[in-house]
Amino acid sequence: MASNKKFATWAVSLTNFLDSSCIVAGASGLTLWTSALKLDNFQVGLLGALSANAFGSAIGALIGGHLSDKYGRKVIYTYDMLVYMLGTLIVVFSMNFPMLLAGFIITGIAVGAGVPASWTYISETSDEGNRAKNIGISQFSWSMGPVIIFVAGTLLAPLGLLGNRILFALLTLIAFIAWLLQRGLDESQEWVEQKQKEKKTGERPHPYKDLFSNAVSVKSVLFLIGVYMFWNLVAGAMGFFMPFVYETVGGLSNLQANLLQAVLWIFTALAGYFGFAMYGDKVNHRGFYFVGAAMAVISWLILTYVGMSWTALIAFVVIWGISAGIGAQAWYALWATELFPTKYRAGSQGVMFFVVRGSAGIWSIFFPLILQNMGFKAAGTFMIGLLVVSLVIGTLWTPKTRGKSLDEITKERYGDSEK
Numbered sequence: 008m009a010s011n012k013k014f015a016t017w018a019v020s021l022t023n024f025l026d027s028s029c030i031v032a033g034a035s036g037l038t039l040w041t042s043a044l045k046l047d048n049f050q051v052g053l054l055g056a057l058s059a060n061a062f063g064s065a066i067g068a069l070i071g072g073h074l075s076d077k078y079g080r081k082v083i084y085t086y087d088m089l090v091y092m093l094g095t096l097i098v099v100f101s102m103n104f105p106m107l108l109a110g111f112i113i114t115g116i117a118v119g120a121g122v123p124a125s126w127t128y129i130s131e132t133s134d135e136g137n138r139a140k141n142i143g144i145s146q147f148s149w150s151m152g153p154v155i156i157f158v159a160g161t162l163l164a165p166l167g168l169l170g171n172r173i174l175f176a177l178l179t180l181i182a183f184i185a186w187l188l189q190r191g192l193d194e195s196q197e198w199v200e201q202k203q204k205e206k207k208t209g210e211r212p213h214p215y216k217d218l219f220s221n222a223v224s225v226k227s228v229l230f231l232i233g234v235y236m237f238w239n240l241v242a243g244a245m246g247f248f249m250p251f252v253y254e255t256v257g258g259l260s261n262l263q264a265n266l267l268q269a270v271l272w273i274f275t276a277l278a279g280y281f282g283f284a285m286y287g288d289k290v291n292h293r294g295f296y297f298v299g300a301a302m303a304v305i306s307w308l309i310l311t312y313v314g315m316s317w318t319a320l321i322a323f324v325v326i327w328g329i330s331a332g333i334g335a336q337a338w339y340a341l342w343a344t345e346l347f348p349t350k351y352r353a354g355s356q357g358v359m360f361f362v363v364r365g366s367a368g369i370w371s372i373f374f375p376l377i378l379q380n381m382g383f384k385a386a387g388t389f390m391i392g393l394l395v396v397s398l399v400i401g402t403l404w405t406p407k408t409r410g411k412s413l414d415e416i417t418k419e420r421y422g423d424s425e426k
Contacts, residue, residue, distance in 0.1 A: 011193075012132050012133070012141075015128070015132055015192050015193075016129055016133075016141045016144050016145070017144065018185070018189050018192065019084070019128050019129055019145070019189065019192070020125070020129070020144055020145040020147075020148035020149075021148065021181070021184070021188070021189070022087070022088075022118075022121040022122060022124075022125040023125060023145045023146070023148045023149035023152075024148040024149060024151060024152045024181070025091060025118065025121075025152070025178060025181060025182055026064070026118045026121070026122055026149060026152070027149045027150070027152035027153050028152035028156050028178055028181075029058075029091075029095065029114050029115075029118060030058065030059050030060045030153075030246055031152065031153040031156040031157065031160075031246070032171065032178060033054070033059070033060070033098075033111060034055075034060075034246065035156065035157075035171065035265075036168070036171030036174070037051065037054065039167060039168045039171050040054075040101075040107060040168065042168075043168050044101075044103060044104055046104060050104055050108075053108060055368075055371055056368045056371065056372070057108065057111060057112050057115065057368075058111045058112075058114075058115050059111075059114055059118040059119070060115075060243060060246060060364070060367065060368070060371070061115075061364055061365065061367050061368025061371060062115070062364065062365055062368045063111060063112050063113075063114070063116055063118070064115045064116070064118045064119030064364045065119060065362075065363075065364040065365040065368070066115075066116055066119060067115060067116035067117060067119020067121075068119035068120065068122065068123055068356070068357040068358075068360035068361050068364065069119075069357045070116070070119070070120055070357070071083055071087065071119060071121060071122075071123055071353075071357060072120075072123040072124070072354040072355070072357020072358065073214045073353075073354050073357060074120070075123060075124040075127060075353035075354070075357075076198075076212070076350060076352065076353045076354045077214070079194050079195070079198055079202075080124050080127060080128040080131070080194065080195045080198055080353070081192060081193070081194045083121060084128075084186075084189035084190055084192055085189075085190050087117055087120050087124070088117070088121075088182045088183070088185050088189065089186060090113060090116065090117040090120070091114055091117035091121070091178075091182045092179050092182045092183060092186070093113055093117075094109075094110050094111070094112070094113030094114030094115075094116075094117055095110065095114055095175045095176075095178045095179040096175075096176075096179055097109055097110030097113065098114070098172070098175045099175045099176050110175075119357075119360065119364065122356075122360060123353045123354075123356035123357045124353055125145060126142065126145065126340045126343065126344050126356065127195070127344055127352050127356065128192075128195055129141045129142060129144075130142065130344030130345065130352075130413065131344070131349070131413065132196075134412075135411055135412045135415075136410070137288060138288065138341065138344075138345075139283065139284070139287025139288045139341055139409075140284045140285070140287060140288055142287070142337060142340050142341045143279055143282075143283035143284025143285070143287055144280070144284055146279040146283060146284075146336065147276050147279040147280040147284065147332075149279075149336075150272055150275040150279050150332060151276050153246075153269070153272040154272045154273055154276060156174060157265055157266075157268060157272065158269060159174060159177065160174060160265070161262070161265060161266075197349045197413065198349060200349075201349040201350050205350070212350045212351060214354050215351075215358065217350065217351055218347075218351050218354065218355050218358065221421070223421060224347060224351075224355065227346040227347065227355075228355065228358065228359060230346075230400065230404050230406075231339055231342060231343050231359055232359055232363065233396070233397070233401075234338065234339055234342075234397055234400050235336065235339035235363050236366055236397075237393045237396040237397040238300075238303070238334065238336070238393070238394060238397040239335070239364075240370045241303070241307070241390045241393050242336070243364075243367035243371065244367075244390070248371075248374060249264075249268060250264040250265060250268060251264075252378070252383065253267060253320075256315060256383045257315035257320065267320060267324055270324050270328070271324045271327060271328040271331075273328070274324065274328025274329050275331040275332040276332065277329075277332065278328065278329040278330075278331070278332025278333050279332035279337060280332075282329070282332055282333040283332060283333045283337045287337070287341065288410070291409075292338075292405050292408070293402060293405040295333065296334075296338055296405055297398070297401075297402045298333070299329075299330045299332075299333040299334035299335070299337075299338075300330070300334060300335065300394070300397060300398035300401060300402065302326050302327070302329060302330035302334075303327060303330040303331070303334055303335075303397075304395055304398060305326055306323050306326035306327035306330060307323075307327070307387055307390050307391045307394060308391060309322050309323050309326070310323040311383070311384055311387030311388060311390070311391060312384070312387075335401065338401065341408075342406055343355070343356050343359065344356070344413075345406070345408045345413065346406060346416070346420065347417075348417050348421055349413070349417075374386060377389060
């Protein structure tokens with residue numbers, strides 16, 4: 008049984024790998040598509056705003072979270088990767104802007120639908136002693152996406168646009184493998200028991216009414232958005248704009264900028280596995296969260312006020328990379344699955360993911376304007392302020408969930424009625 012659960016964790020974690028991979032693949036090929044299809048700034052902006060990095064996945068999360076609660080976690084794994092493959096194949100064969108935009112949107116929706124279901128499934132099939140470990144594995148998988156795409160992108164760079172098409176073809180193949188693995192998974196027992204309870208009592212949960220009519224849930228939503236959104240505004244902008252910042256502000260070549268990002272993601276992956284996965288179930292959550300959040304702030308203080316010498320850049324890449332592996336996204340993924348009852352566990356994540364990725368889409372419009380009109384120091388100061396907000400919220404209101412089962416956490420927070 009333990010080996011089956013371990014297999015399920017790795018199989019479901021491929022969803023997170025494909026999430027980050029398509030974001031990086033899209034961003035890395037943006038200039039190539041712009042040149043080939045003669046795109047204007049508005050069209051480029053649409054691609055960024057409606058992709059997996061922003062509104063595409065935001066919309067998908069709303070849809071997928073609700074469907075996962077209503078019809079089961081398994082239904083997402085039966086169909087979601089098919090939608091992802093459709094989107095990536097459209098990108099592969101795109102001959103004009105409408106095709107490319109459609110591919111980005113469809114891929115983004117598939118990503119958004121899969122992420123809440125994946126974190127929920129992993130948490131519900133974990134024991135209280137390895138829940139953080141398994142969430143950490145999913146974060147490791149998410150971090151490895153950009154590493155592999157950056158390496159593959161560097162190798163395929165001489166092929167120009169064809170190389171980017173091949174990247175999306177590679178993602179199609181990995182999505183097909185994920186679909187084969189995930190469609191054979193058993194349904195979450197937590198969800199099965201919840202549906203049996205609803206059938207017995209005649210209860211029909213409303214996807215959002217139950218969530219927002221409960222004061223405990225509303226506080227949890229606000230807390231988690233505070234932890235994740237402010238951090239993700241920084242991380243999301245970095246995912247899309249950091250190579251541009253390295254090149255325009257630091258004077259690096261495109262190859263140097265991409266190598267720096269690849270190294271950063273390697274540290275994120277290593278910290279996610281050897282940090283969060285190894286110790287998330289064993290050490291004090293408040294202290295662990297504070298360390299990761301403080302490292303994120305320190306890294307941006309260095310980049311913003313020390314400058315972009317190679318010493319500062321390497322320090323930034325190492326410190327931010329480690330902080331991202333043990334930081335806000337990993338804690339959000341864990342807490343978002345712990346703090347809500349089974350009947351709207353995935354749906355609540357869908358709502359929060361919608362807000363987080365949607366806000367990233369809006370911020371991605373303003374960040375380059377701040378960078379252009381006010382300079383990097385002003386943009387960096389904004390980033391530091393956002394990270395400080397996430398640090399304060401997560402440290403002050405860290406939930407006490409370590410070592411408790413999901414049923415115990417739910418009973419503590421909501422009473423016997425929601426157990």
